[in-house]
Amino acid sequence: MLRKLLLAAGLVLGPLPAFAMDPITFNRVLATVKTYTADITQIFYCLRKDPEEAAFRYAILHFEIANGVKVLRANGSDDKQNARFIEAVMKGVSFAPADAKDAALDPQCEKLVNDFYVFNGTGRPLLVRLAFLPNKMP
Amino acid sequence: MGVLPASAQTLDKAMFDRALTEAKTYATDYTLLFFCLRRNPELAPFRYAMLYKDIEASLRRLRVNGSDDQQNALFIETVLANTKVTPVDARDPVLDDKCQSTGIVTNFHEFRENGTALQLRLLFLPIKP
Numbered sequence: 001m002l003r004k005l006l007l008a009a010g011l012v013l014g015p016l017p018a019f020a021m022d023p024i025t026f027n028r029v030l031a032t033v034k035t036y037t038a039d040i041t042q043i044f045y046c047l048r049k050d051p052e053e054a055a056f057r058y059a060i061l062h063f064e065i066a067n068g069v070k071v072l073r074a075n076g077s078d079d080k081q082n083a084r085f086i087e088a089v090m091k092g093v094s095f096a097p098a099d100a101k102d103a104a105l106d107p108q109c110e111k112l113v114n115d116f117y118v119f120n121g122t123g124r125p126l127l128v129r130l131a132f133l134p135n136k137m138p
Numbered sequence: 139m140g141v142l143p144a145s146a147q148t149l150d151k152a153m154f155d156r157a158l159t160e161a162k163t164y165a166t167d168y169t170l171l172f173f174c175l176r177r178n179p180e181l182a183p184f185r186y187a188m189l190y191k192d193i194e195a196s197l198r199r200l201r202v203n204g205s206d207d208q209q210n211a212l213f214i215e216t217v218l219a220n221t222k223v224t225p226v227d228a229r230d231p232v233l234d235d236k237c238q239s240t241g242i243v244t245n246f247h248e249f250r251e252n253g254t255a256l257q258l259r260l261l262f263l264p265i266k267p
Contacts, residue, residue, distance in 0.1 A: 055211050057215075058219065059214045082187060083186065087183070090190070095219070
């Protein structure tokens with residue numbers, strides 16, 4: 001199959017590195033993703049009615065993944081690990097519709113959104129949270 | 139937004155509308171495809187990665203054809219909000235039949251019809267990345 005051959009050659013999912021990232025470090029990456037997705041899901045809820053930001057929520061997530069994959073690759077991740085990373089981010093984040101209501105979360109929104117704008121606490125981008133990886137994004 | 143690379147001009151509205159239509163059709167096709175591939179031991183773990191990579195490659199083509207940040211965001215949203223990735227244990231006899239009748243898995247392996255990658259559905263955009 002043409003696609004399988006391309007996959008095997010790394011032409012579809014990117015170049016194949018020689019070895020994988022060590023499991024302990026990769027598990028820390030996945031744990032970081034889990035916290036990030038919980039935080040950003042709340043932030044995206046708070047931004048759901050913001051006329052400027054709501055439209056960019058999916059784009060923000062996409063570029064967070066793009067940056068994350070770059071830094072993972074720089075630290076030796078293989079295609080399987082990259083795929084698990086992408087899956088963990090995409091599966092972990094929920095996008096609240098504009099008419100969603102969460103009375104428990106509403107009082108926290110002002111702080112959550114402010115932290116998001118200043119990259120602080122729960123608002124830290126995924127790339128910043130992956131700063132424990134020794135090699136920086138190329 | 140600092141995370142979004144800026145581009146110089148806006149992609150022509152008719153072209154962009156066509157790109158969105160392609161994105162919607164792709165999302166429908168790939169929702170079925172991802173259902174059909176859910177138990178494939180080689181490909182199932184890569185479904186989210188395929189989706190991400192396809193969006194990324196398509197964005198490159200949109201950008202060189204003049205798309206702006208707002209258009210890129212709408213394009214990403216159209217794909218991600220409309221594509222569903224089925225869990226491995228999902229069961230749906232109707233969709234099982236559709237996997238067979240549409241030939242989508244074979245088409246996916248051969249890059250054609252309903253199995254065509256998103257970036258290949260945007261070849262009508264004149265400038266190559």
